[in-house]
Amino acid sequence: MEEDFAVAKGVAALDSGQVITWVSWQRWSTASLVALMVLAVGAALERVGPETELVPVSVFELVRLLRVLVLPASMREPAHVLAWSAWRRRHQYADTAP
Secondary structure, three states: OHHHHHHHHHHHHOOOOOOOOHHHHHHHHHHHHHHHHHHHHHHHHHHHOOOOOOOOOOOOHHHHHHHHHHOOOOOHHHHHHHHHHHHHHHHHHHHHHO
């Protein structure tokens, strides 16, 4: 159980939720555990396939593959990063200005 919880914290961001109320904590925990369950089932189904000379896929490897193959790449262009920084700082200034 402890090992599963540690994996859930690392893979499914179980420990990353910023929650204030009990209900929001329950929702975040449920979503994280469902995500881990989907990853674990996917890894288990991959192991059922034909025998190969590969080590069975792990949950961590499945997450890495999903990040590279399925999720869209983030925008890291310098112009985008600088524009985002300027927008964020402008709004922070507006919130703190008298």
